[in-house]
Amino acid sequence: MSFLVIGAVVVLVAIRVWLRRRRTPRTVAPSPLWLGPFTGDVAMISAREIRERLRGRVLRVGTLIILGVIAAAIVIPVLDKSTSTPEHVGVVGPVTALQAELIRSSSTEVGTDFTLLHVASVGAARAKLRAGQLDFAIVDGRQLMVLAAISPTDSSTNAQLVEALAKNLGIARAIVDAGISPAQASAVLTAKSLPVLALERGSPTKSPVHSVSIFGLVIVFVMLTQYNTWILMGVMDEKSSRVVEVLLAAVRPMQLLAGKVLGIGLVAFAQATLILAFALLLGDAVGSSFLHGTGSATLAATLLWLVLGYAFYCWVYAAAGSTVERQDQVQSLAFPLSLPIIFGYIMAITTVSTGSASGLFKVLAYVPPTAPFAMPVLVGFGEVTWWEFAGSALISIGCTVVVARVASTIYRRAILRTGRRVQLRELFSASSR
Amino acid sequence: MPGLLELQGLDRSFGTIHALQDLTFAVPTGKVVGFLGPNGAGKTTAMRAIFGLVDLDAGAVRWNGDPVDQATRRRFGYMPEERGLYPGMLVGEQVEYLGRLHGMTAVAAMTAATTWLERLGIADRSRSKLEALSHGNQQRVQLAGALVHGPEMLILDEPLAGLDPPGIDAIGAVLRDEARSGTCVLFSSHQLDQVEDLCEEVVIIDHGHLVTAGSVDELATSGSSRLVVRVDEDRDGVWARDLPGATVSEVVGGEVRLVLGEAGDPQLVLRAAMRAGTVSEFVVERRRLSEVFREALA
Numbered sequence: 156m157s158f159l160v161i162g163a164v165v166v167l168v169a170i171r172v173w174l175r176r177r178r179t180p181r182t183v184a185p186s187p188l189w190l191g192p193f194t195g196d197v198a199m200i201s202a203r204e205i206r207e208r209l210r211g212r213v214l215r216v217g218t219l220i221i222l223g224v225i226a227a228a229i230v231i232p233v234l235d236k237s238t239s240t241p242e243h244v245g246v247v248g249p250v251t252a253l254q255a256e257l258i259r260s261s262s263t264e265v266g267t268d269f270t271l272l273h274v275a276s277v278g279a280a281r282a283k284l285r286a287g288q289l290d291f292a293i294v295d296g297r298q299l300m301v302l303a304a305i306s307p308t309d310s311s312t313n314a315q316l317v318e319a320l321a322k323n324l325g326i327a328r329a330i331v332d333a334g335i336s337p338a339q340a341s342a343v344l345t346a347k348s349l350p351v352l353a354l355e356r357g358s359p360t361k362s363p364v365h366s367v368s369i370f371g372l373v374i375v376f377v378m379l380t381q382y383n384t385w386i387l388m389g390v391m392d393e394k395s396s397r398v399v400e401v402l403l404a405a406v407r408p409m410q411l412l413a414g415k416v417l418g419i420g421l422v423a424f425a426q427a428t429l430i431l432a433f434a435l436l437l438g439d440a441v442g443s444s445f446l447h448g449t450g451s452a453t454l455a456a457t458l459l460w461l462v463l464g465y466a467f468y469c470w471v472y473a474a475a476g477s478t479v480e481r482q483d484q485v486q487s488l489a490f491p492l493s494l495p496i497i498f499g500y501i502m503a504i505t506t507v508s509t510g511s512a513s514g515l516f517k518v519l520a521y522v523p524p525t526a527p528f529a530m531p532v533l534v535g536f537g538e539v540t541w542w543e544f545a546g547s548a549l550i551s552i553g554c555t556v557v558v559a560r561v562a563s564t565i566y567r568r569a570i571l572r573t574g575r576r577v578q579l580r581e582l583f584s585a586s587s588r
Numbered sequence: 589m590p591g592l593l594e595l596q597g598l599d600r601s602f603g604t605i606h607a608l609q610d611l612t613f614a615v616p617t618g619k620v621v622g623f624l625g626p627n628g629a630g631k632t633t634a635m636r637a638i639f640g641l642v643d644l645d646a647g648a649v650r651w652n653g654d655p656v657d658q659a660t661r662r663r664f665g666y667m668p669e670e671r672g673l674y675p676g677m678l679v680g681e682q683v684e685y686l687g688r689l690h691g692m693t694a695v696a697a698m699t700a701a702t703t704w705l706e707r708l709g710i711a712d713r714s715r716s717k718l719e720a721l722s723h724g725n726q727q728r729v730q731l732a733g734a735l736v737h738g739p740e741m742l743i744l745d746e747p748l749a750g751l752d753p754p755g756i757d758a759i760g761a762v763l764r765d766e767a768r769s770g771t772c773v774l775f776s777s778h779q780l781d782q783v784e785d786l787c788e789e790v791v792i793i794d795h796g797h798l799v800t801a802g803s804v805d806e807l808a809t810s811g812s813s814r815l816v817v818r819v820d821e822d823r824d825g826v827w828a829r830d831l832p833g834a835t836v837s838e839v840v841g842g843e844v845r846l847v848l849g850e851a852g853d854p855q856l857v858l859r860a861a862m863r864a865g866t867v868s869e870f871v872v873e874r875r876r877l878s879e880v881f882r883e884a885l886a
Binding site for chain 2: 196199203400401403404405573
């Protein structure tokens with residue numbers, strides 16, 4: 156709890172400092188343009204891109220919102236669990252030691268505390284249920300009484316506890332009715348599981364559903380769509396503001412394009428790293444189970460494929476951005492461009508939830524547009540060797556080189572054509588060189 | 589280093605439109621050269637071709653006899669017809685950035701940016717975003733961006749479009765100063781008469797090919813001479829009838845306009861006028877550039 160208070164204070168102080176700096180009048184004297192250690196053309200273009208992005212409100216506010224959402228997703232379940240009120244369980248009639256033990260074990264299983272309240276009669280139990288003084292009641296160890304019927308889809312703590320207790324108390328009763336003494340019944344119901352002897356050392360990632368983090372897939376999906384939209388908008392902005400003609404008088408189209416995607420890429424991965432580190436540290440600090448199941452191999456594969464996926468798609472989006480110069484044209488382009496990303500994401504999420512990879516899904520792990528989603532899942536399943544992984548990465552890198560060259564040609568031919576959206580067939584006709 | 593820009597036989601077609609047709613001319617150093625022609629004549633395509641922004645079907649662009657490559661282009665300054673800089677970037681940083689893209693060091697770019705912004709009268713807007721400036725001031729920032737690296741060749745596409753007279757004077761002064769300091773200056777305009785006073789040489793094109801080229805004085809005084817004469821005692825211009833080698837084109841308000849033929853002599857006309865009465869006006873008229881253009885097309 157103290158961690159949260161400290162975190163909230165730090166965020167508030169940071170916001171106040173930022174607002175104060177914004178109110179401070181700027182000096183008129185020019186300051187040296189910060190380009191850091193960058194000296195080459197591509198590096199200089201990247202440095203400008205990085206600086207302008209960091210100055211922009213969109214990145215700062217967007218990052219704060221994402222961090223806020225992640226913090227809420229991690230902290231709220233923990234707070235909810237720690238502040239949940241104990242279940243008030245009414246008991247009519249005597250409670251045997253076995254029943255008491257089963258109530259304890261069931262509440263532990265559900266993850267809640269309970270308070271036993273002895274009630275004189277069934278009528279009194281009904282009255283207390285109606286008055287809201289009890290969550291449910293156990294009548295003579297034979298029946299559970301609730302106020303409203305519990306639906307099969309109810310996942311509340313109360314419903315889970317009632318369901319667990321009904322099952323466990325029923326088994327206990329059957330065992331007792333079979334003539335086994337209460338002590339023997341208690342020994343049976345609280346028996347430990349048998350040890351399992353493994354002849355060979357198993358893979359730590361054998362349990363697919365738990366070892367593949369859906370969180371990683373969500374991050375790759377959100378980041379790829381967000382960062383590539385930055386590229387699309389950035390190229391479109393340079394075209395619509397006409398600054399691109401001034402720039403191309405000094406540098407080659409490929410240099411301008413490479414500087415832009417590199418600059419945006421570095422900002423993007425700084426943001427992604429910040430978000431992941433924040434999620435991991437916060438999850439660890441508050442003891443959240445949010446990121447449990449993310450193996451280190453899966454995490455590394457996810458990050459690597461985030462880089463490879465960005466490298467592949469950024470050229471496609473940059474080329475597309477050079478064909479448009481208005482917001483409405485961008486919107487009409489963004490959806491078809493994102494279809495392969497959406498397809499890969501849905502296939503990966505479906506595969507993780509079913510727990511097994513189909514033949515088609517394994518093929519998708521070698522296709523550059525869908526590999527950023529499919530390959531980390533196969534890594535999580537333990538269904539890919541290192542050389543298969545490397546092969547997929549090499550295919551992606553090779554295709555990225557080809558896509559970059561084609562994108563550069565499209566960019567060079569389209570970027571100075573203004574007035575309307577440029578069609579691809581116009582760019583590759585003989586008169587359009 | 590002073591130089592000579594040569595455009596040799598440039599050809600470029602867009603489908604059925606011939607934007608450039610065997611266009612050849614040269615831009616000498618030390619003079620302000622106007623690149624003139626009506627809208628759609630091919631001026632922008634030719635200027636883009638100098639910077640490699642348009643692929644040519646044929647022809648070559650040379651600087652001091654060598655083909656223009658990327659390294660050479662970095663020593664050129666360019667102000668395109670469709671103005672554009674980053675709207676949200678600070679003015680000073682923007683000019684400095686353009687200087688660095690043209691190969692300047694950080695310190696040199698910063699110093700030059702400050703100098704040019706001061707010279708163009710917008711130093712106090714150095715820390716403003718470009719989008720906060722008026723159209724005229726944005727135009728000045730654009731010019732500073734083209735000049736910041738001390739280019740050997742300055743190419744400006746319609747630099748006077750949309751400017752008020754003081755703006756035109758300010759940019760005109762900068763172009764003349766740059767030309768005097770040894771820079772090759774080529775600027776385009778479709779308003780021929782507006783830039784007549786600014787140009788020292790002109791290249792006039794239409795439909796992608798050269799119409800005529802030469803010094804403004806040469807072109808304005810070539811062809812038939814025109815005289816405007818006023819004789820106070822003869823407001824109807826009777827004295828000018830039947831003058832050898834001269835034809836009266838019009839008589840308005842006492843002013844007699846005469847077009848001299850090849851055998852015409854202004855001195856002869858002056859003597860005839862003085863014989864008729866008191867000569868209160870005697871002007872040898874220069875041709876306007878628009879007239880030169882129309883006559884060349886005819």
